Amino acid sequence: MARLSDMIEEFIKALLEESNGQLELQRNELADYFECAPSQINYVLATRFSLDRGYYIESRRGGGGYIRIIRLDMDNNDYIMYLLKERIGNRISQQAAEDIIYHMFNKGIITERESLIMKAAIQDKAIGIPTSLKDNVRASIMKAMLTTILKLRN
Amino acid sequence: MARLSDMIEEFIKALLEESNGQLELQRNELADYFECAPSQINYVLATRFSLDRGYYIESRRGGGGYIRIIRLDMDNNDYIMYLLKERIGNRISQQAAEDIIYHMFNKGIITERESLIMKAAIQDKAIGIPTSLKDNVRASIMKAMLTTILKLRN
DNA sequence: GTTATTGACCTTCTTTGACTTTCATTTTTA
DNA sequence: TAAAAATGAAAGTCAAAGAAGGTCAATAAC
Numbered sequence A, B: 001m002a003r004l005s006d007m008i009e010e011f012i013k014a015l016l017e018e019s020n021g022q023l024e025l026q027r028n029e030l031a032d033y034f035e036c037a038p039s040q041i042n043y044v045l046a047t048r049f050s051l052d053r054g055y056y057i058e059s060r061r062g063g064g065g066y067i068r069i070i071r072l073d074m075d076n077n078d079y080i081m082y083l084l085k086e087r088i089g090n091r092i093s094q095q096a097a098e099d100i101i102y103h104m105f106n107k108g109i110i111t112e113r114e115s116l117i118m119k120a121a122i123q124d125k126a127i128g129i130p131t132s133l134k135d136n137v138r139a140s141i142m143k144a145m146l147t148t149i150l151k152l153r154n
Numbered sequence C: 001g002t003t004a005t006t007g008a009c010c011t012t013c014t015t016t017g018a019c020t021t022t023c024a025t026t027t028t029t030a
Numbered sequence D: 001t002a003a004a005a006a007t008g009a010a011a012g013t014c015a016a017a018g019a020a021g022g023t024c025a026a027t028a029a030c
Helices: A004-018 A027-033 A038-048 A075-087 A094-106 A112-122 A131-152 B004-018 B027-033 B038-048 B076-087 B094-106 B112-122 B131-152
Strands: A022-025 A055-060 A066-071 B022-025 B055-060 B066-071
Touching (some): A004 A022, A004 A038, A004 A066, A075 A131, A112 A131, A112 B112, B004 B038, B004 B066, B027 B038
Antiparallel strands (some): A022 A066, B022 B066
16 A cells, blocks of 8 residues: 555645646645645655755745745756755855855856855854854855755756 | 735735825725725735835824825935944844845845845744844844945945 | 654734724814 | 814724644554
């Protein structure tokens, strides 16, 4: 017997196929359809549609809420995926982050303006908390920005 | 599902477009038109036409009352200076920061891509430290990015 | 022993309605 | 007839209900 998670995964992938790699769905609706707990959907999204696997998820709560799933083009984004999955872990120094940003600009992944804005955001001075945590916060901000860029390049 | 709030927002924005950035309306009339509670209009004004998003509201009660919505139009450099020197102090919430970024995009100070990168950098999730400090770090990052943008413009 | 499933509880955003305040107009009243 | 009171016509406020999605830990299945 096929596992529920797998069935939901297949279902979503079929929808993504039909809809050109981007779709919006209602969590409760989908849970109803599969007669499962709504949180089952979150489980499937977390395990099968993670960033690692090349998907980006955004959602909104409240009336008119939704879950949006975006399939990322991994092939054309090797470098960013490498940065997210391997290069940047829990911590990164300002110098290393700047080098990465500079490199992205050189490769034409981001504009010069974008590179300057990003550099501003990851400066020691901007983060301004005890040094022990700075590199952690920087890594986290850096990954958030990179993830957004990944989405943009789709 | 289309949210009522969004429909009302769009409607008002269209009216503003037609009327050169300033308009007067009757709360009850608009509520009638959308068949909703009058206070729904207040909700839309508070969430979508806030100062941070670049609108100013005045109103008058009683017979012949009205609500006036004014789209603010400040010189872009002045606006950034205002943000740096007055609006953003030591702390700022994610919502307020997002509203400001949205407004800057609307005014053409930054591109959409830049706005998304900036939003990524100031998310709660990206900053990821004790809540008590988040707003401080966000204010600091926000100001660093704005300072860079200001430089770019001169 | 890892992967799935469920359910209880939480957070966010929207919508509604009851009650309040303000202002203009009309009606009383000294 | 001028001040005061009543009336009605707005808009404002706030809390509760409703409508989503999120989290996490306990169990179940493999």
